[in-house]
Amino acid sequence: MEVNQYLEMFIEESKEHLQACSEHLLELEKNPDDLAIVGEIFRSAHTLKGMSATMGFEDLADLTHKMENVLDAIRNEKIHVTPEILDVVFESVDHLEEMVMDIANGGDGKRDVSSTVAQLKRIESGEEAIPEIVATTSETPSEASVLEYDGFEQTVITQSTEQGFNAFEISVRLREDCLLKAARVFMVFEILEKDGDVIKSSPTVERLEDEQFDQQFYVAFVTKESAEDMQKKLMKVSEVEEVNVATIDHGKFSEKEYEVHNEVAATAMLEEVATPAPTPVPAKSATPAKAEKSHAPVGNKTIRVNIERLDILMNLFEELVIDRGRLQSIATEVNHTELNETVERMSRVMGDLQTIILTMRMVPVETVFNRFPKMIRQLSRDLNKKINLEIIGAETELDRTVIDEIGDPLVHLIRNSVDHGIENPTARRAKGKPEEGTVELRAYHSGNYVFIEIEDDGAGINREKVLAKAIAKGVVTQEQSFLMSDKQINELILASGFSTADVISDVSGRGVGLDVVKTTIESLGGNISIESTQDVGSIFSIQLPLTLSIISVMLVEIEKEIYAIPLSSIIETSIIRSSDIMNAHNQKVIDFRGKVVPLVFLEEIFEVPRKELQDDEFHSVVIVRKGEKLAGLVVDSFIGQQEIVLKSLGNYLTNIFAISGATILGNGKVALIVDCNALIK
Amino acid sequence: MTNAVEQENIKVIVFQLADKEYAIPVSHVQGIEKLMHITRVPKTANYVKGVINLRGVVTPIVDLRERFELPISEHEETTRIIIISLEDMEVGFVVDSANDVIDIPANSIEPQPEVVGSLEEEFISGVAKIDKRLLILLHLEKVLNPLK
Numbered sequence A: 001m002e003v004n005q006y007l008e009m010f011i012e013e014s015k016e017h018l019q020a021c022s023e024h025l026l027e028l029e030k031n032p033d034d035l036a037i038v039g040e041i042f043r044s045a046h047t048l049k050g051m052s053a054t055m056g057f058e059d060l061a062d063l064t065h066k067m068e069n070v071l072d073a074i075r076n077e078k079i080h081v082t083p084e085i086l087d088v089v090f091e092s093v094d095h096l097e098e099m100v101m102d103i104a105n106g107g108d109g110k111r112d113v114s115s116t117v118a119q120l121k122r123i124e125s126g127e128e129a130i131p132e133i134v135a136t137t138s139e140t141p142s143e144a145s146v147l148e149y150d151g152f153e154q155t156v157i158t159q160s161t162e163q164g165f166n167a168f169e170i171s172v173r174l175r176e177d178c179l180l181k182a183a184r185v186f187m188v189f190e191i192l193e194k195d196g197d198v199i200k201s202s203p204t205v206e207r208l209e210d211e212q213f214d215q216q217f218y219v220a221f222v223t224k225e226s227a228e229d230m231q232k233k234l235m236k237v238s239e240v241e242e243v244n245v246a247t248i249d250h251g252k253f254s255e256k257e258y259e260v261h262n263e264v265a266a267t268a269m270l271e272e273v274a275t276p277a278p279t280p281v282p283a284k285s286a287t288p289a290k291a292e293k294s295h296a297p298v299g300n301k302t303i304r305v306n307i308e309r310l311d312i313l314m315n316l317f318e319e320l321v322i323d324r325g326r327l328q329s330i331a332t333e334v335n336h337t338e339l340n341e342t343v344e345r346m347s348r349v350m351g352d353l354q355t356i357i358l359t360m361r362m363v364p365v366e367t368v369f370n371r372f373p374k375m376i377r378q379l380s381r382d383l384n385k386k387i388n389l390e391i392i393g394a395e396t397e398l399d400r401t402v403i404d405e406i407g408d409p410l411v412h413l414i415r416n417s418v419d420h421g422i423e424n425p426t427a428r429r430a431k432g433k434p435e436e437g438t439v440e441l442r443a444y445h446s447g448n449y450v451f452i453e454i455e456d457d458g459a460g461i462n463r464e465k466v467l468a469k470a471i472a473k474g475v476v477t478q479e480q481s482f483l484m485s486d487k488q489i490n491e492l493i494l495a496s497g498f499s500t501a502d503v504i505s506d507v508s509g510r511g512v513g514l515d516v517v518k519t520t521i522e523s524l525g526g527n528i529s530i531e532s533t534q535d536v537g538s539i540f541s542i543q544l545p546l547t548l549s550i551i552s553v554m555l556v557e558i559e560k561e562i563y564a565i566p567l568s569s570i571i572e573t574s575i576i577r578s579s580d581i582m583n584a585h586n587q588k589v590i591d592f593r594g595k596v597v598p599l600v601f602l603e604e605i606f607e608v609p610r611k612e613l614q615d616d617e618f619h620s621v622v623i624v625r626k627g628e629k630l631a632g633l634v635v636d637s638f639i640g641q642q643e644i645v646l647k648s649l650g651n652y653l654t655n656i657f658a659i660s661g662a663t664i665l666g667n668g669k670v671a672l673i674v675d676c677n678a679l680i681k
Numbered sequence B: 001m002t003n004a005v006e007q008e009n010i011k012v013i014v015f016q017l018a019d020k021e022y023a024i025p026v027s028h029v030q031g032i033e034k035l036m037h038i039t040r041v042p043k044t045a046n047y048v049k050g051v052i053n054l055r056g057v058v059t060p061i062v063d064l065r066e067r068f069e070l071p072i073s074e075h076e077e078t079t080r081i082i083i084i085s086l087e088d089m090e091v092g093f094v095v096d097s098a099n100d101v102i103d104i105p106a107n108s109i110e111p112q113p114e115v116v117g118s119l120e121e122e123f124i125s126g127v128a129k130i131d132k133r134l135l136i137l138l139h140l141e142k143v144l145n146p147l148k
Helices: A004-030 A035-055 A058-075 A083-104 A114-126 A129-137 A151-162 A181-195 A205-209 A227-235 A251-255 A266-272 A288-292 A307-334 A337-360 A372-383 A400-421 A425-430 A463-472 A478-482 A486-494 A515-523 B002-006 B119-123 B140-144
Strands: A166-174 A196-202 A216-223 A240-247 A362-364 A387-392 A397-399 A437-446 A449-456 A527-533 A537-545 A550-558 A561-566 A570-577 A582-584 A587-592 A595-601 A618-626 A629-635 A637-645 A659-664 A670-674 B009-017 B020-025 B029-034 B048-054 B057-063 B080-086 B089-095 B097-105 B124-130 B133-138
Touching: A004 A035, A004 A083, A004 A372, A035 A058, A058 A083, A058 A114, A083 A114, A083 A372, A151 A166, A151 A196, A151 A216, A166 A181, A166 A227, A181 A196, A181 A205, A181 A216, A181 A227, A227 A240, A307 A337, A307 A400, A307 A637, A337 A362, A362 A400, A372 A387, A372 A400, A397 A400, A400 A437, A400 A449, A400 A515, A400 A537, A463 A478, A463 A486, A486 A515, A486 A527, A515 A527, A550 A618, A550 A629, A561 A637, A587 A629, A618 A637, A637 A659, A670 B048, B009 B080, B009 B089, B009 B133, B048 B089, B080 B097, B080 B140, B089 B140, B097 B124, B119 B140
Parallel strands: A387 A437, A561 A670, A595 A629, B020 B133, B057 B089
Antiparallel strands: A166 A216, A166 A240, A196 A216, A362 A397, A437 A449, A449 A537, A527 A537, A550 A561, A550 A637, A570 A618, A582 A587, A587 A595, A618 A629, A659 A670, B009 B020, B009 B097, B029 B080, B048 B057, B080 B089, B124 B133
């Protein structure tokens, strides 16, 4: 079998299964008696084992197998869940994650896990568990059914047999030289559906239709027909080599929920790579109980797309948007009705297309957040602190590229909150706080930005300590420090070469400071701020652009230069009289709806060369905001609103004051985008 | 320079700047463009002329005359923009003219004469004498890095 072809899929699915394991393990820790959760973990582990064995990652399969044994023992109530056991299982999951990461990075997934394996074995054999487990795992394949059934499917089979139906497990093997495998599968299914209902198949129907199987597939089937008749009917399909019809022994279900199979041969790949929950045959088994199965992923088909392809699509689309701009300006000039209509229609379609392309790149921030519960658990055990992690807004969506980058900074900040922020239980009690500290991780949209906040109710930032350290390290001078606001002082901890920990701990003392966090976030076009109150807690707030590379702007003109002001910052535009401009502290201001708003003359800020001084009585002003603060940007004239494609100025021109990027106008010229945030202090 | 010694010949693009001939290895050159509309970028060094739309990519433009503090001249018919790519940067250089691609033998490159004494000296990685022409090889990293 060509392994590389499946490698990417294997890695993605392994990650998903491991994530599911972690989540369920955390759940299990809270409800140690809930054996249904163990079943879930077991299923993920089992799938992972089969997948890795088929892909030839023996170490991975082996460790999973050992872990599975422990889970099986828990499931069969041979051992009880204790924090110590969970520690070891968590450790195994960590190892597995490392192995998968290694494979993803081109490695062979080998790793020294002997101590974990020894511990797993010890747990497994600690009590009376060992003989039974050997018995279950070494069960001969001939007795075991190949398919696994979940609770729902078992019920269907049990009920059907009680009503006089026969439940069969049918294996169909196609001839090796079979050319149209999917067609044969279709014919087989057609016969089956005439005579009864297909409960499930392995591989799933989608896979069968895509010919993603070798020669053999399995079907669970309920019917009034006899086994012999079914066998004969199916053998009528040409190119079918062998049909085996075996009765499903539903009595087995009561004894054990799932059978454990050890065979990882050819069939395993087909079976195990399938989704973790046994996928029912969509819409084909019209059993009445069908509707109950609400979690069946029917009709929600997804496809994994390489992010590079999306980027290419995005770039091509940007080109289109630029051309549309050009077309629009031509259409306005020509003023031809049909042309206008066509351009208009095209614009509408492109609008829809744009939404689709942009949402395609959006991923819920959950994919980053879901690694934190486990991390917090580990940290609180390492540091002997009690910590409760609350996650809010995990469904908030962010651009995929941002998601990929934001993980590490968040890990850093959370570690910082837990390590430096949250006090140990004794100290907390002394301060009259609950022993258990809380870290809240929030994500939400606001305007064109996504905010991610990490709030803890810990000790807060010690102003004096930070200042003393900053001065000692030469980050600021004594004189400067007198002029600094509390916020500025807090943010000193983001300065390079700064660490407030008296003793470098295992947790945050990794040789990198929070300055790395700041740099990463700024490289994403975002920024980070810190609020902190001593003994009450701190909030790290990260503001990230949605990186929607297409934004709406207002184009304005100053002399001959065109600038774009993002619509998201604009409140409104107005024309003011020179006589309405007032002077305050050398700053020109206007009265805007009862509010004093400072004026920013863009021509001065941008040093626009003027041929001749103009002395207009009226000024065009764009009122922009940054948070609560307003400013009026004075320009020569407004051109109008337009959708533009955000382009970076490249790596040579970085940190240009008040310019956040550039765009290409309909006439092919470059226009700069004004960064209103930089213009408002 | 070890690289240059190993190679027999280096292919360079030769361009003119105030009566002198300069050379850039062809491997760093993305293309040569005619002068087009440059959008001024405020608050940048005076030698940064602005940005152009280079087939959809916003590319910064550096006027090499100004970068080398040579006398400024009006842009002429022959004025060209040489698009340079260095590491992850793409920058266009405004030069008086560019029309030659030649091979220079690696061993004809000599270190710059010590007594040049002008500002451009620090942007030079060496000189090469080919027949009667003296080519000045640019040190691109230094040209693209801001002056300290």
